[in-house]
Amino acid sequence: xxxxxxxxxxxxxxxxxxxxxxxxxxxxxxxxxxxxxxxxxxxxxxxxxxxxxxxxxxxxxxxxxxxxxxxxxxxxxxxxxxxxxxxxxxxxxxxxxxxxxxxxxxxxxxxxxxxxxxxxxxxxxxxxxxxxxxxxxxxxxxxxxxxxxxxxxxxxxxxxxxxxxxxxxxxxxxxxxxxxxxxxxxxxxxxxxxxxxxxxxxxxxxxxxxxxxxxxxxxxxxxxxxxxxxxxxxxxxxxxxxxxxxxxxxxxxxxxxxxxxxxxxxxxxxxxxxxxxxxxxxxxxxxxxxxxxxxxxxxxxxxxxxxxxxxxxxxxxxxxxxxxxxxxxxxxxxxxxxxxxxxxxxxxxxxxxxxxxxxxxxxxxxxxxxxxxxxxxxxxxxxxxxxxxxxxxxxxxxxxxxxxxxxxxxxxxxxxxxxxxxxxxxxxxxxxxxxxxxxxxxxxxxxxxxxxxxxxxxxxxxxxxxxxxxxxxxxxxxxxxxxxxxxxxxxxxxxxxxxxxxxxxxxxxxxxxxxxxxxxxxxxxxxxxxxxxxxxxxxxxxxxxxxxxxxxxxxxxxxxxxxxxxxxxxxxxxxxxxxxxxxxxxxxxxxxxxxxxxxxxxxxxxxxxxxxxxxxxxxxxxxxxxxxxxxxxxxxxxxxxxxxxxxxxxxxxxxxxxxxxxxxxxxxxxxxxxxxxxxxxxxxxxxxxxxxxxxxxxxxxxxxxxxxxxxxxxxxxxxxxxxxxxxxxxxxxxxxxxxxxxxxxxxxxxxxxxxxxxxxxx
Amino acid sequence: xxxxxxxxxxxxxxxxxxxxxxxxxxxxxxxxxxxxxxxxxxxxxxxxxxxxxxxxxxxxxxxxxxxxxxxxxxxxxxxxxxxxxxxxxxxxxxxxxxxxxxxxxxxxxxxxxxxxxxxxxxxxxxxxxxxxxxxxxxxxxxxxxxxxxxxxxxxxxxxxxx
Numbered sequence: 001x002x003x004x005x006x007x008x009x010x011x012x013x014x015x016x017x018x019x020x021x022x023x024x025x026x027x028x029x030x031x032x033x034x035x036x037x038x039x040x041x042x043x044x045x046x047x048x049x050x051x052x053x054x055x056x057x058x059x060x061x062x063x064x065x066x067x068x069x070x071x072x073x074x075x076x077x078x079x080x081x082x083x084x085x086x087x088x089x090x091x092x093x094x095x096x097x098x099x100x101x102x103x104x105x106x107x108x109x110x111x112x113x114x115x116x117x118x119x120x121x122x123x124x125x126x127x128x129x130x131x132x133x134x135x136x137x138x139x140x141x142x143x144x145x146x147x148x149x150x151x152x153x154x155x156x157x158x159x160x161x162x163x164x165x166x167x168x169x170x171x172x173x174x175x176x177x178x179x180x181x182x183x184x185x186x187x188x189x190x191x192x193x194x195x196x197x198x199x200x201x202x203x204x205x206x207x208x209x210x211x212x213x214x215x216x217x218x219x220x221x222x223x224x225x226x227x228x229x230x231x232x233x234x235x236x237x238x239x240x241x242x243x244x245x246x247x248x249x250x251x252x253x254x255x256x257x258x259x260x261x262x263x264x265x266x267x268x269x270x271x272x273x274x275x276x277x278x279x280x281x282x283x284x285x286x287x288x289x290x291x292x293x294x295x296x297x298x299x300x301x302x303x304x305x306x307x308x309x310x311x312x313x314x315x316x317x318x319x320x321x322x323x324x325x326x327x328x329x330x331x332x333x334x335x336x337x338x339x340x341x342x343x344x345x346x347x348x349x350x351x352x353x354x355x356x357x358x359x360x361x362x363x364x365x366x367x368x369x370x371x372x373x374x375x376x377x378x379x380x381x382x383x384x385x386x387x388x389x390x391x392x393x394x395x396x397x398x399x400x401x402x403x404x405x406x407x408x409x410x411x412x413x414x415x416x417x418x419x420x421x422x423x424x425x426x427x428x429x430x431x432x433x434x435x436x437x438x439x440x441x442x443x444x445x446x447x448x449x450x451x452x453x454x455x456x457x458x459x460x461x462x463x464x465x466x467x468x469x470x471x472x473x474x475x476x477x478x479x480x481x482x483x484x485x486x487x488x489x490x491x492x493x494x495x496x497x498x499x500x501x502x503x504x505x506x507x508x509x510x511x512x513x514x515x516x517x518x519x520x521x522x523x524x525x526x527x528x529x530x531x532x533x534x535x536x537x538x539x540x541x542x543x544x545x546x547x548x549x550x551x552x553x554x555x556x557x558x559x560x561x562x563x564x565x566x567x568x569x570x571x572x573x574x575x576x577x578x579x580x581x582x583x584x585x586x587x588x589x590x591x592x593x594x595x596x597x598x599x600x601x602x603x604x605x606x607x608x609x610x611x612x613x614x615x616x617x618x619x620x621x622x623x624x625x626x627x628x629x630x631x632x633x634x635x636x637x638x639x640x641x642x643x644x645x646x647x648x649x650x651x652x653x654x655x656x657x658x659x660x661x662x663x664x665x666x667x668x669x670x671x672x673x674x675x676x677x678x679x680x681x682x683x684x685x686x687x688x689x690x691x692x693x694x695x696x697x698x699x700x701x702x703x704x705x706x707x708x709x710x711x712x713x714x715x716x717x718x719x720x721x722x723x724x725x726x727x728x729x730x731x732x733x734x735x736x737x738x739x740x741x742x743x744x745x746x747x748x749x750x751x752x753x754x755x756x757x758x759x760x761x762x
Numbered sequence: 763x764x765x766x767x768x769x770x771x772x773x774x775x776x777x778x779x780x781x782x783x784x785x786x787x788x789x790x791x792x793x794x795x796x797x798x799x800x801x802x803x804x805x806x807x808x809x810x811x812x813x814x815x816x817x818x819x820x821x822x823x824x825x826x827x828x829x830x831x832x833x834x835x836x837x838x839x840x841x842x843x844x845x846x847x848x849x850x851x852x853x854x855x856x857x858x859x860x861x862x863x864x865x866x867x868x869x870x871x872x873x874x875x876x877x878x879x880x881x882x883x884x885x886x887x888x889x890x891x892x893x894x895x896x897x898x899x900x901x902x903x904x905x906x907x908x909x910x911x912x913x914x915x916x917x918x919x920x921x922x923x924x
Contacts, residue, residue: 030856031842038798217865218801267863491862654904659901662903685804691899693896694891694907
């Protein structure tokens with residue numbers, strides 16, 4: 001009877017987890033009061049702006065800032081000469097490592113500009129108009145250089161070289177000539193030749209996708225205030241204010257304790273706000289001018305100088321027996337990194353075959369620098385590009401075998417006990433269950449009309465855990481505050497409050513979750529890798545459990561009984577020993593009100609490095625109709641099933657799935673960076689870079705499959721990234737079945753589809 | 763280049779402000795009147811994050827010159843609720859979890875209000891086309907459309923029983 005109340009014991013009777021309460025930050029957001037990066041105003045604040053390169057590749061001969069500095073109202077002008085010249089050093093920033101030398105040269109060009117839009121100088125002035133005028137007064141002399149943007153052209157031996165010091169790593173020997181190929185990645189198992197020799201059918205195919213931007217609606221924005229004593233405050237909208245602090249401190253050689261980063265609300269990130277662009281510049285400008293400096297990017301700057309993710313070329317050779325057993329797979333992935341090394345090709349290599357139990361495979365990946373903006377993380381970085389090639393190849397294989405596309409996936413599906421292509425043995429995965437959820441879904445039985453096609457594709461993402469700090473305190477009236485260091489992009493404050501409420505046995509409205517700044521809580525890495533509900537959530541649960549133990553001790557002392565005579569239920573301590581407790585129980589409010597007599601404030605902190613994030617699998621089915629006259633694709637219906645472990649707040653889990661699908665549809669059908677022959681992005685605005693709008697999409701049916709992750713107190717797995725992995729392939733396959741032609745190059749624009757239909761008819 | 767004086771009504775209150783000829787209504791709302799609920803996502807009228815209602819008409823405030831609002835009635839997100847009582851659209855957006863990051867939300871709410879003012883019984887397709895000028899990158903629009911249609915149904919019911 002006196003067994004401790006552990007979450008696993010209450011699994012069947014969860015009161016809060018799994019419900020759909022209104023998010024605690026909701027009212028602020030529907031009334032316009034939530035403060036994002038650009039919404040802060042400080043006394044004496046200046047406006048900072050960036051002068052950007054008009055060339056895709058050029059040597060900087062000279063920069064003359066004198067005229068700009070002489071303009072009345074201009075308080076500071078900076079170039080890379082005002083920043084430390086750093087040695088190459090890797091800095092772990094959550095999902096990905098940054099090379100500090102490269103990062104410094106990306107936020108402010110040093111010696112060369114490597115893409116159109118690359119920052120070259122920055123000014124701070126008393127108004128927008130004066131700052132704009134000052135930018136025009138900066139004289140820069142360039143020596144233009146030949147440029148290269150296409151990933152395969154950049155790999156050619158005669159390509160213009162971006163970095164004279166870059167020699168391809170991963171070849172086994174150090175090459176003698178500099179190359180745009182930063183790294184060759186390789187992953188293999190078994191005997192590839194034997195695998196293909198035993199195959200009855202082989203397909204060889206190639207798929208490409210264009211660079212696409214994360215497309216968060218809030219442009220990058222920050223305010224920096226550098227005081228005379230070196231104490232610095234930065235308000236910034238990011239996916240991780242501790243990483244902003246670390247990068248600013250490293251890039252400018254400041255003490256971490258001198259940099260306090262306060263998280264603004266973030267208006268979308270999708271991976272793209274896990275690094276710095278403006279913050280170090282605003283700090284330098286603030287230091288030089290002695291004023292706080294606000295910097296806000298225009299949409300054009302967001303497109304030209306931040307994000308995107310890699311354009312890629314994926315070739316796949318796959319062999320199978322007549323019964324559908326895949327005997328061998330060879331995958332080659334070429335990824336555009338942008339101006340500096342560090343595309344997500346490594347993750348693409350590891351995820352490419354993660355849904356398939358294949359004995360013999362070889363996967364190679366190429367990280368290639370190009371004269372385009374340095375790529376940034378974008379939702380399951382690398383995995384959608386890889387899945388496009390692999391899932392379409394599986395569909396081609398199924399077609400050649402005359403096999404149902406669902407059956408070939410079931411036949412080769414990874415299950416518990418199978419060693420993942422990237423190393424670990426799968427445990428508690430829900431891939432087969434997810435396939436089953438789609439197979440038995442009514443969507444699959446809907447008949448298709450003329451010019452309509454159905455596409456099925458699967459997707460995988462690792463999900464991560466990582467470092468989080470959480471502080472839970474009980475207020476004097478028995479309500480609770482949950483502080484985390486994890487920025488809330490899509491509703492995580494709601495899930496944090498729910499998990500704390502569940503453990504404490506109180507209503508979710510009694511818990512106030514906040515995102516604390518870098519000086520108010522311990523280190524927490526970025527909100528990325530689908531880690532926050534898992535890792536920060538685990539810390540919340542552990543902290544709340546520690547408090548329950550403390551509360552039981554206080555009740556036991558009050559009653560004069562042993563702690564094992566106290567149980568915690570329904571937000572109150574209950575005494576098991578008859579006659580000891582006058583009322584039989586002590587509520588949280590009662591214990592909180594008398595905390596001074598039982599040991600003082602009721603508060604605790606948990607800092608952890610969460611392990612055991614459960615990998616996520618999704619299976620999507622979509623129906624399209626293609627207008628044979630225009631080539632226009634209409635998405636008729638879309639169903640996405642995903643193993644989410646346990647949905648803490650199901651509405652926001654559905655929202656993650658629906659949002660990821662929408663971004664994937666945009667990637668498949670509309671979105672792409674279009675470059676001129678001069679290397680200038682020609683569609684740097686939302687009119688010409690067309691993200692999906694409401695009228696482009698149908699309702700998106702999100703099916704949550706729940707195969708619990710035992711490493712999390714309630715079974716949660718990360719959910720945010722998997723849903724963008726399958727759509728590229730699902731759309732391409734659906735278009736193939738609607739038109740009879742295989743489209744190999746994304747986006748599937750009407751003109752391309754029309755041309756392919758015409759070519760097929762000839 | 764002298765500043766121009768403009769008088770208008772914002773959320774029912776009289777306001778006066780000075781603006782440069784090139785300043786937009788959005789600039790004045792955010793920087794002069796400190797109504798930062800309207801957001802700038804693009805500055806070119808493509809994203810709708812700055813949507814406000816001007817004399818009953820839905821506009822992108824980044825495309826309206828500040829001086830153009832002389833004598834006009836401007837409604838922004840800050841005026842959507844009545845005191846501490848949320849507008850039904852605001853409540854339904856919360857109920858349906860129709861927002862994630864929330865950055866596009868003020869603009870989408872104002873556009874949705876303009877829709878329901880003009881058409882109390884929109885079909886799903888009409889709602890999708892009306893809101894096609896308001897980008898949301900987080901939600902895939904699914905829950906937004908459901909919230910708008912649910913609000914419309916509730917408002918029709920309220921009118922019937924009134």
